[in-house]
Amino acid sequence: MGGRAAGRSGRGDRIGIVGGGIVGIALARALSQRGHEVTVLEKEARLAEHQTGHNSGVVHAGLYYKPGSLKAELCAAGRVLTRDFCAEKGLPYREVGKLVVAVDESELGALADIERRSIENGVPDLARIDDVGRLREIEPHVAGIAAVHSPHTAVVDYASITESMAQDVRAAGGGIRLGHEVTGIRLEHGRVRVTTPVSDDVFDRLIVCAGLQSDVVAKLVGADPSPKILPFRGEYWELAPERTDLVKGMIYPVPDPRFPFLGVHFTRGVYDNVHVGPNAVPALAREGYGWLTISPKDTWQSLTWPGAGSLAKQHWRMGVDEISGSLIKPLYYGKARRFIPELRMSDLAHKSAAGVRAQAWGRGGELLDDFAVDQVGPVTLVRNAPSPAATSSMAIAEYLLEHHLAATTA
Ligand SMILES: Cc1cc2nc3c(=O)[nH]c(=O)nc-3n(C[C@H](O)[C@H](O)[C@H](O)COP(=O)(O)OP(=O)(O)OC[C@H]3O[C@@H](n4cnc5c(N)ncnc54)[C@H](O)[C@@H]3O)c2cc1C
Incomplete structure (x- = not known):
């Protein structure tokens, strides 16, 4: 795990999220439901286009993970949150x-x-x-x-869950912009300028949930290129x-x-x-x-x-x-x-x-097993969110709020 949030954010902050997979959208939902102004930038023409829409659809119960790891903790919590969300929205579970x-x-x-x-x-x-x-x-x-x-x-349809969470984001006033590939991230006086070929925004906080591209986007902000995604x-x-x-x-x-x-x-x-x-x-x-x-x-x-x-x-x-x-x-x-x-x-x-x-x-060829998050100033980088991150997405969102965006939960 990287360092904790350098700065604190509060209500009224503009928060950007890179990535419209289940982790980015679960986080957008959690933030927008707490009254924050959230904008998700997703490079594809629809949500859940990569890992979230191409997986086994299993809601894991936590059999394999090292006790005490984030995977173990957040999978257990995420399973219950996913089950309850599906019940509330009438989605198959x-x-x-x-x-x-x-x-x-x-x-x-x-x-x-x-x-x-x-x-x-x-x-x-x-x-x-x-x-x-x-x-x-x-x-x-x-x-x-x-x-x-x-x-x-259990089994679910993670693309439908993501779409349903996205509806909650929109209903709470959050923005989800498809076809927006983030190509530039610059720190400016404690804030973050984020550019895509079609937009230019300044956010108070940025959270990157870019899945297969997480190391590529991390490099845009000058973060360590390790861990690398293979x-x-x-x-x-x-x-x-x-x-x-x-x-x-x-x-x-x-x-x-x-x-x-x-x-x-x-x-x-x-x-x-x-x-x-x-x-x-x-x-x-x-x-x-x-x-x-x-x-x-x-x-x-x-x-x-x-x-x-x-x-x-x-x-x-x-x-x-x-x-x-x-x-x-x-x-x-x-x-x-x-x-x-x-x-x-x-x-x-x-x-x-x-x-x-x-x-x-890692650089030495070692597998990074657990979920991992880095912090570069006001930018939070989800560096490793492999399975069971779909199961855990809502709990990962709560974890990020508590540990990396502390004041936003107030
Ligand atoms: C084959 C397979 C089976 C799996 N089975 C399970 C399972 O049964 N249960 C389980 O819990 N987990 C499973 N997983 C893992 C799970 O799918 C992932 O952990 C989870 O979907 C990660 O979500 P994410 O939002 O981090 O990533 P993603 O869903 O990959 O989303 C990242 C998003 O970021 C976007 N993005 C990237 N770069 C940029 C950029 N520069 N600008 C804008 N947008 C960008 C991408 O287009 C993408 O939409 C499986 C994964 C795979 C591949």
Whole structure:
């Protein structure tokens, strides 16, 4: 975590927010509901165009995160806030429940770690399951020898939630400007001048929630280029509609603790489709949703990042495995079939929209696991908001108000 707010802001301040993903819009909502004049600048033609609109749609219950971390704290609080918001607005919220399944004995140690963490994190109604009969009651087609079950893990539509929160912002008088890409940020006498190709504003405070571009925007204000965002694409397959009965809720592998991603899993989405994924392959552009979207600049910057060598050394084996699975369907299928032996290759009917994760890494190639925020004068920079930041968005907003925009909550 970076330093706390250098200055304090008060009612009547003009507050700018860069980024119309779920984190920026949740913050705009929290501020505008407290009577602040808020303007969101979003470069795309609509909200939730990147990570927020391209994810698994899971409301996590906090199983994995290091106890005491911001992720653990804000995920737990964010789940409840998201649930209540969906209830209030009549948005779909389905507690389909989640099983983390150990398929063989080699995974039992890591499963026990997850169980311990879940208990420390206060995951509600978590159950350890060692009885295969009970496992099959929850997921009739699953193969495994043990599992933990989180019945309150839910699914939602994060793009709709963002849109609904944006309506609250507008109703409270806040401005949301689409097609406004922030290209310049300058500090001027304790205030912030923010320019886009079509606008020029001076704000008292600026909060940057730019997801995949968070390091790029941080550099505009002269902040440390580290942590750097290295984009990782996650690809999904969709189960054929006539085979979605293979999955009742969510089936997750026991994740490899050396790797930041959760592994290919099955999720019954809020609209009853079942997707399988995501994997994690290096993206060749920050917003590269397929192998053919290549940004020479982004790729060059990733390859020349001082931590890239050490990262590649640590994770090359996993990288080769994930890339092979992306290019060769039977390999992807093989991973999925471990959990559902009845799965046929043809059940993976088609690929659905991929997502690109903004994962922050330090100069030495070390993963930045927890949420991270920096402060440069009146500019607050959300530097790392990976999963479960969609689950946590409303709690992240409250955290930023309390710790970085203290006087605005008064
Ligand atoms: C494949 C995948 C699966 C995931 N699954 C889950 C899940 O199941 N549950 C969960 O809780 N989390 C999940 N996540 C993580 C979650 O989606 C993100 O943590 C969350 O959406 C981050 O929100 P954000 O607002 O920070 O970023 P984003 O949604 O990426 O929004 C950032 C916004 O900033 C804008 N922007 C960038 N630069 C500029 C600029 N210069 N000027 C103006 N605007 C700019 C972008 O256009 C974008 O709209 C997943 C992520 C991925 C990719």
